[in-house]
Amino acid sequence: MSKEYIKLNAGDPDVEAPQFAINVALKAIIEGGMNTHYPHYTGYPEEFQKAVVEYYKRFTGVEYKPENVLPAAGSSAALYLALASVLKEGDEVMLFSPYYMGHTRIFEGMGVKANLVPLKAENKYHPELDDIAKTVTPKTKAVLVCNPANPTGTVFNEAECKAIGDVAVDNDMAIFADEIYLHFVYDDNKFVSIAGLHDDYKERTLGIMSFSKTFSMTGWRLGYDIVPERYLEKANIIKGLTAPRPATFVFKMGTACLQSDFKYVEERCEEYQKRRDYFTKAVNDLGWPCHKFEGAFYAWFDATSTGLSSKEFIDKLLKEQNVSMSPGDRFGADGFIRVPLVHPVSVLEDVVERLKAFKANL
Ligand SMILES: Cc1ncc(COP(=O)(O)O)c(C=O)c1O
Numbered sequence: 626m627s628k629e630y631i632k633l634n635a636g637d638p639d640v641e642a643p644q645f646a647i648n649v650a651l652k653a654i655i656e657g658g659m660n661t662h663y664p665h666y667t668g669y670p671e672e673f674q675k676a677v678v679e680y681y682k683r684f685t686g687v688e689y690k691p692e693n694v695l696p697a698a699g700s701s702a703a704l705y706l707a708l709a710s711v712l713k714e715g716d717e718v719m720l721f722s723p724y725y726m727g728h729t730r731i732f733e734g735m736g737v738k739a740n741l742v743p744l745k746a747e748n749k750y751h752p753e754l755d756d757i758a759k760t761v762t763p764k765t766k767a768v769l770v771c772n773p774a775n776p777t778g779t780v781f782n783e784a785e786c787k788a789i790g791d792v793a794v795d796n797d798m799a800i801f802a803d804e805i806y807l808h809f810v811y812d813d814n815k816f817v818s819i820a821g822l823h824d825d826y827k828e829r830t831l832g833i834m835s836f837s838k839t840f841s842m843t844g845w846r847l848g849y850d851i852v853p854e855r856y857l858e859k860a861n862i863i864k865g866l867t868a869p870r871p872a873t874f875v876f877k878m879g880t881a882c883l884q885s886d887f888k889y890v891e892e893r894c895e896e897y898q899k900r901r902d903y904f905t906k907a908v909n910d911l912g913w914p915c916h917k918f919e920g921a922f923y924a925w926f927d928a929t930s931t932g933l934s935s936k937e938f939i940d941k942l943l944k945e946q947n948v949s950m951s952p953g954d955r956f957g958a959d960g961f962i963r964v965p966l967v968h969p970v971s972v973l974e975d976v977v978e979r980l981k982a983f984k985a986n987l
Contacts, residue, residue: 627947628946628947628979629947630947630948630949631947631948631949631968631972631975631976631979632949633948633949633950633951633964633965633967633968633976634939634949634950634951634965635951635965635967636775636837636838636922636923636965636967637843637965637967638838638841638843638893638967639967639968639969640841640893641841642840642841642842642845642878642882643840643841643882643885643889645881645885646840646842646878646879646881646882646885647878649874649877649878649881650845650874650875650877650878653873653874653877653878654874659873660873660874660877661873662873664870664871664872664873664876667873667876669873669876669877669880670696670876671691672876672877672880673694673696673849673876673879673880673883674691674692674694674696675691676879676880676883676884677689677691677694677834677849677851677883678690678691678693678694679883679884680883680884681832681851684807684808685804685807685816685818685820685821686818686821687818687820687821687827689851692857693851693852693853693854693857694849694850694851695849695850695851695852695860695861695864695868696847696848696849696870696871696876696879697848697849697850697864697868697869697870697871698846698847698848698868698869698870698871699835699837699846699847699848699869700803700805700833700834700835700837700848700849701727701848702846702848702868702869703833703834703835703848703849703850703868704727704728704731704801704803704833705731705868706850706860706863706864706867706868707801707831707833707850707852707860708731708732708735708737708767708801709735709863710831710852710856710859710860710863711766711767711799711801711831711856711859712735712737712766712767713735713737714735714736714737715736715737715764716737716738716764716765716766716767717737717738717739717740717762717764717765717766718732718737718738718739718740718765718766718767718768718769718801719739719740719742719757719760719761719765719767719768719769719792719798720732720739720740720741720742720768720769721741721742721743721744721752721769721770721771721774721779722741722742722743722744722956722957722958723744723750723776723777723925723953723956723957723958723961724739724741724771724956724957725771725774725775725776725803725956726955726956728769728771728803729957738764740760740761740762740765741760741957742756742757742760743756744774744777744779746914746916746927749779749916749919750774750777750778750779750916750918750925751779751781751782751785752781752785752788754784754785754788757788757789757792758788758792761792761796761798765796765798766798766799767793767798767799767800767801768789768792768793768798768799768800768801769801769803770786770789770800770801770802770803770819771803772786772802772803772804772806772807772816772817772819772920773806773807773809773810773816773919773920773921774806774920774921775806775921775923776921776923776925776951776953776956776963777918777923777925778916778918778919778920778921778922778923778925779918779919779920780810780814780815780816780919780920781817781819782815782817783817783822786817786819786822786826787822787823789819790819790822790823790825790826793826793829794825794826794829798829799829799830799831799856800819800820800826800829800830800831801830801831801833802818802819802820802830802831802832802833803833804816804818804832804833804834805833805834805835805837805838805839805848806838806920806921806922807839808839808887808890808893808894809838809893809894809897809920809921809922810894810919810920811894811897811898811901811918811919811920812919814919814920816920818832820832820851827853828853828854828855829853829855830851830853831850831851831852831853831856831860832850832851833848833850834848834849834850834851835847835848836848836879836882838921838922839882839890839893840882840889840890841893842878842882845875845878846869846871846875847871847875847876847878847879896969897922897966899970900922900966900968900969900970900973901917901918901922901924901966902917903970903973903974904924904964904966904970904973904976904977905917905918905924905926907973907974907977908924908926908964908977908980909926911977911980911981911984912930912984913926913927913928913930913931913962914926914927915927922965922966922967923963923964923965923966924963924964924966925953925961925962925963925964926961926962926964927960927961928960928961928962929960929961931960931984931987933960933987934952934954934959934960935952935953935954935955935958935959935960935961935962936952936954938950938952938962939951939952939962941983942979942980942983945982945983945986946979946980946982946983947979948976948979948980950962950963950964951963951964951965964976
């Protein structure tokens with residue numbers, strides 16, 4: 626009998642959004658009225674912007690005005706909006722590698738070249754500070770920091786954030802801070818928001834945020850940018866014309882999430898930590914180096930010893946064991962495999978058994 630399919634190739638949480646938030650959305654839909662009209666006539670975007678300001682202050686200590694918050698239908702739209710507000714074809718951007726392919730795809734589409742700063746396994750996927758300044762060229766207009774990082778789980782510490790901020794200030798670069806995993810940080814690691822370290826950093830930092838992972842809302846499409854004054858005018862023009870924007874009832878749902886007690890998020894974090902503790906050790910024990918990542922929820926392992934490319938590995942695994950994973954070459958590291966821990970430990974145990982069987986058959 627063939628094994629049941631296990632999907633482990635997308636960072637799409639295995640649970641529903643919090644019920645209290647779903648209820649808010651349902652109530653808005655059933656009520657109709659203003660909820661059926663253009664959001665900008667309802668006042669909901671303004672309520673949402675204010676809720677974001679309070680939330681951001683509460684969790685990062687950084688203060689903004691409501692007009693700095695630009696809502697978008699998911700952070701993928703917010704990312705495009707932020708990047709397009711600053712960059713143009715022919716520009717270069719600094720990026721840490723392995724990287725999230727959602728970032729590089731937008732750069733490629735815009736004709737922007739990414740200059741990579743390596744995150745090496747021997748440094749626990751943290752950058753060497755000297756590499757940061759060395760990577761700047763005369764065409765480098767920005768740096769993108771994904772903190773905590775997808776796929777490596779790196780939680781950039783204060784010294785690293787400062788090194789990035791200083792290089793940005795010295796070279797008049799923008800900072801794109803994709804902080805969508807900020808609530809998923811484990812052990813003694815501490816999330817530091819780069820914009821909070823210095824006003825000189827804040828005035829050039831565009832924050833990119835999402836509800837997809839924090840509140841398991843990938844399908845509801847809600848995210849936003851936090852844009853400082855210097856990029857705001859252009860960002861508003863682009864947003865008004867092109868960026869996909871959230872629906873009325875999704876604004877209400879997002880506001881309810883931000884004003885909640887965050888117990889839901891704490892529970893998710895504890896659950897991801899359990900999965901991490903189990904899975905990274907089990908894969909490491911199979912002989913494929915897999916570090917105990919610091920943040921986000923992706924296991925990232927080195928399968929180069931198999932002699933297979935990432936694509937060969939995942940294709941063979943799918944065919945023989947009916948498990949899908951993401952190939953590392955998409956994240957800039959062929960021979961590596963990325964596994965979002967979006968199943969409970971009981972399912973991950975099954976995955977480990979299948980990896981064992983797969984390995985025995987190589
Ligand atoms: C680092 C990072 N940024 C942005 C996104 C996009 O998320 P969404 O468009 O669902 O908000 C993802 C999704 O995996 C991600 O990992």
